[in-house]
Amino acid sequence: MSAADTVAAGIATPAPTTRDVCVEPPALAMVWTGAGRPHETVAVPGVVLGPGEALVAIELATICGSDVHTVEGGLPASSPLVLGHECVGRVTAVADGVRAVDGAPVHVGDRVVWSATASCRDCDRCRRGLPQLCRSLRTYGRERIQPRWELTGGFATHAHLRAGTAIARVGETLRAEVLAPAACAGATAWAALARAEEVADVDGAILLVLGADLIGLTACAMAADRGATVVVADPDPARRALAARFGAVQAIDSRSGRALTAALAATGRAECDIVLETSGSPRAVRGALDVVGVGGVVLLVGSAVAREPLPLDPERLVRGLITVRGVQGYAPRDLDGAIGYLRERGADRPFDELVSARYPLAQLDRALAAAAAGTAVRVAIDPRDAARRR
Template structure:
């Protein structure tokens, strides 16, 4: 993911919004330091910008890795990029992904990035890799743009942010992760489907975090026979509740043929699609070795530096292998993910993936709770 060291110059404010009480942003100062609360009494909105009151934010694994020192980001900053909220103010005319005009008071989710929409990458349909990219939860705190991440009471959205209107009935715990994990999962399944028809395919998902579990549900609903691989027995049990037809433990040396047995158990002869959602180098190697002739491997889990792996180009040629990388998602993926959750969130226990709600002031405790061995997601609720 591209991270700017400082935001580019911003347009002159068209509207100054006074906030009473002030907005609050929890600012991270760097590795080994606790967050500090910063009051923001007013926000200067330029043309096309939006102020959103955050209803709920969830802690992503990348937030945990950042505070642990495994990712480099410019500090001080406001972390958090999974969120749902309500529009508090709009400057000018702003449209949602479906082209309709955004109104104050509407419940929304929004993309983790803001793109220029005019550079060559944006025109190619990959705005998440825009040459002028700004990323919520990754930008250094700056004057006139303090509300840059999800661990705050409000978010200041820049032009080029994909905004999706959401319904009132779907729980916030379901919607907040859509802006990272769910939309990324949708994109991963979609990109695989462009190479191999997901309907009827044998799909191996490595990693049963939020992305992997959501991939399992989406692929199952699209007719796939899904096998989920994860070393955690609790996560394997959870995968069965998210549509997996079989689960395997990749780290059990006593059962080296478990994957082959699982493929046979779901009525397959080989693996057609692998979606690697764990970020483990060993899982990437398994994906490349185990996918069948003409298959596709979608790599989505490796979002921080990892061990290098061996790659056999002859094998790739002879097996007609396709390897695709998925990093974030397009605006259409976000809209599709929101629609999927609206339609199917009661079919799978999406709401149960989020543990307790914690007050915004307890962000450090929330990050600790979201670490290894914790729930899939922990939530921060500014209203508590």
């Protein structure tokens, strides 16, 4: 990949030297050591910034479902590690040559959101435009802490961004509650719709979203604002009420087949052009394949962990010209697109209300328990409280 390609991809560009950065007072990280154990606080007095790296003081982090699954033991992880990958913060130190997704240099003082992963930029997958599946991928919130890289996740006062991280400058206007989830759910929703548009037009489409989680609600708003007629299905009445505020023309109980039939009839159609499945439920995946129409596309976003295998009718796919696409993570352009959408249209939808609980960093275990309860779409961690107490 050439230097011009690197800038266009919005990936941090290597600088020739390293920098020793003293953090005063020391950064604090909440370290997870295994399922059933409380987090431990670790102080990090300094970092060494290698080529293409930056240090960011975290303004706000939000808890993703994968963080909950990890602490509950449902998602394998190598401890000790610092969980969290949905963050917004301010650059406090930066190596030379680091550029944002818009190609502009990243400076100290910039308010930024960064990708959940860092890629090598040079393997065959990165060269194909699939950096989220880089052969040397590093994932924030999933990497075991190590010497010279202790600040590996978002549940800390600072994050150490490695080379190959997509960085988006976000300005001062949008609230942190709107921006932090864009690093995961927002960019993934944008990526899913971008993959759909490679097959079918979103504008004018009948689009069914199965699952009113943060990805589903965000995709609902994005698709509705592109001209789609969006139907959302979810078993939770509170989530269905939210879906209506995010642009859904119908929000139905996903457990009722009749409700879906009636919702489609109300649109004047008997089938969907695009189906976005976010829950990973085998029943929902089967439903997505059943309801998509001729020439349509099914986007599987929620099936990122092992579930029971599903029977597949290849004749239906062939005769229906149906496309099934897996959406795993996102590329730098998707993060850029999600931030641009929030900047232009974020105020039109109640994105800030999706983060309905906030805890100080020291109460991370309580926050994770609240997130596991499922009453809030997102629970936030405010690490600035820890910084103020020192």
